[in-house]
Structures are given as C-alpha cells and as structure tokens.
Amino acid sequence: MFRFIFAIMLGFISFQGFADDRKIEFILKNGDQVIFEKSLGIDRMKTSAAPRSLSFQSPVYKKPMTYNGLDFKDVAASAGVDFSKVEEIKFVALDGFVASWSKGTTKSPLVVVTDEKGNPNGFTDIGEGKETLNPGPFYVMTTDPNEYNNWIWPFQVYKIEFNYQAPKPDYYPTGAEDKPIIMAGYVAFKSTCISCHSINLEGGDIGPELNIPKNITEYRDKEYLKAFIKNPNSYRAKSRMLKFEHLSDQQLNEIIEYMAYMGSLKMLDKINE
Ligand code: HEC
Known part of the structure; x- marks a missing residue:
C-alpha cells in the first residue's frame, strides 16, 4: 500500500513519472534496405542513456531556457544502432516536417530533449505561423546553441530514421562536385x-x-x-x-x-x- 501511494506521489511531482508513455520509432536502413524498425519507450531509453541538461538563450522563446535530455548517441545505441557507421539521419515530426542530419552538419553532440526543467507540462507551446503548438513529444538539439545557425532543432519528433549508406537525393547537384x-x-x-x-x-x-x-x-x-x-x-x-x-x-x-x-x-x- 505504501509503495502504491509513493508511486502516485511520484507521478504527481515528477513529469517523468509512471504515466510517461512517450515512445520514439526507430528505423535503421542501409541504402534502401530496411534493417529493422522498432519502437522504444522513454523509460527504457532513460535506463541506458546518460542524462544531459541544456541551458541557453532560446531563439524560439527569446528568453533563457533549461532543458532535460538524454545523450543522443546513447539513445541510438539503446535502439541497436552503431552510430559510427551512420551517414544520414532523418528526424520525422508529427506534422510531416523532416529534418536531415549528415556527418558534418553539426560539430557538437546531439541531445534528445525530453522536457523543460521544472515545467510539469513538459514543454511550453510555441507560435508557428497562425497557430500555436506543443513541441513534444521530443526535441532534438545540439549541445552548442551557436550551432542553431547550422541546423534547426526539430521539435515534435516521433520517428528517427538512421541510414548507414546515404543514397544521393534528387536534389543532389550532380556535376558540381568541383564547384x-x-x-x-x-x-x-x-x-x-x-x-x-x-x-x-x-x-x-x-x-x-x-x-x-x-x-x-x-x-x-x-x-x-x-x-x-x-x-x-x-x-x-x-x-x-x-x-x-x-x-x-x-x-x-x-x-x-x-x-x-x-x-x-x-x-x-x-x-x-
Ligand atoms: C519551417 C519551414 C521552412 C523552412 C525551414 C524554409 N522555408 Fe522557405 N518557405 C516556407 C513556406 C511555408 C513558404 C511559403 C511562404 C509564405 O507563403 O509565407 C516558403 C517560401 C519560400 C520561397 C518562395 C518565395 C516566393 O516569393 O515565392 C523561397 C525562395 C524559400 N522559401 C526559400 C527557402 C530557403 C532558401 C530556405 C533555407 C535557408 C527556406 N526557404 C527554409 C517554409 C520554409
């Protein structure tokens, strides 16, 4: 009985309580060939990924923000991905936004951001065009905020696709390799x-x-x-x-x-x- 009450209290005081059933879908590909597709719960990721905390002046909210997150490489490893072999990653958001990352896009490590420190709702809504939306379930940020200029942090990420062999896309400038x-x-x-x-x-x-x-x-x-x-x-x-x-x-x-x-x-x- 005591444990039961304790669990309920934890659920109330901590956003990461037992009611957190958020998941990320992972896909690993080699070129066009799918190696696996799986989905991992946040609790599982937390047991194997090192915690990370980020504080910076947010270009989105225009004020200082502090976030809790998990080391991205650890999260990838917990899904069974060998990060050293990854050439390209696609972060897919709920509204269809796809952010591509490839080797060299960022110099500092990535973090899967799970919530804003001290915010019981996880994340503060942001304005996008004429609407407001919640950036959850996850953000993926860089640990160096100056890198926001090189790569926009995707929010509402629910799916991550890794590729060991990035095929040349139809927007690749064939013939311009020497320009x-x-x-x-x-x-x-x-x-x-x-x-x-x-x-x-x-x-x-x-x-x-x-x-x-x-x-x-x-x-x-x-x-x-x-x-x-x-x-x-x-x-x-x-x-x-x-x-x-x-x-x-x-x-x-x-x-x-x-x-x-x-x-x-x-x-x-x-x-x-
Ligand atoms: C968050 C999504 C988003 C990103 C990122 C984005 N755009 Fe756009 N872009 C749009 C939308 C939406 C429109 C239509 C604009 C409108 O109607 O206000 C647009 C319009 C444009 C247009 C057309 C302008 C016209 O008059 O026809 C150009 C050119 C353009 N974007 C270039 C870029 C370039 C270059 C980048 C990268 C530096 C970029 N966009 C990044 C969403 C985006």
Missing part, C-alpha cells in the same frame, strides 16, 4: 531548407517546390530572394517560413547559386508520376 560555391549551398540547403522545401519533388512539403516546372530563380530575382529568405515576415505576415537573419551574404549567395544550378537538372518526368 565549391554550389556544394556549400547544397550542404546549407540540405541542413536548413530541405525539411520544408522540395527540389525535384524530393524534400518537405510545408513550403513550395523550388525547381519544377520552373526554377525559383527563373521568376524571382536575387535581391528579392535574399531579402525574403532573411525575413519572410517582411513580405507575408505570420509566414510559416522561419527567419534566416543570421545567414551571411556569402551563405545566401551560395544557397541561391545552388538553387539556380538545380535548374539545369530538372526532373520534369516526376511531375506526372
């Missing part, structure tokens, strides 16, 4: 834009397709693109596209050169598929 500006633009686009935009119909679908049938640079000029990418709200109130004010002129040029280059690799057949 550093285009390759740099590709890497930046892949880590910050592809989660919402598709090129040749591969990528996210929160924002518009940017290559077929017309490449974005065929109907929008460079100065407009730079200003829009830096601050979409200066054109369209409450745009669902994030601001990219921190991108330098050079980074914007690289991204635009990459987008323009893709105009020479249009996969028009995909429109009627």
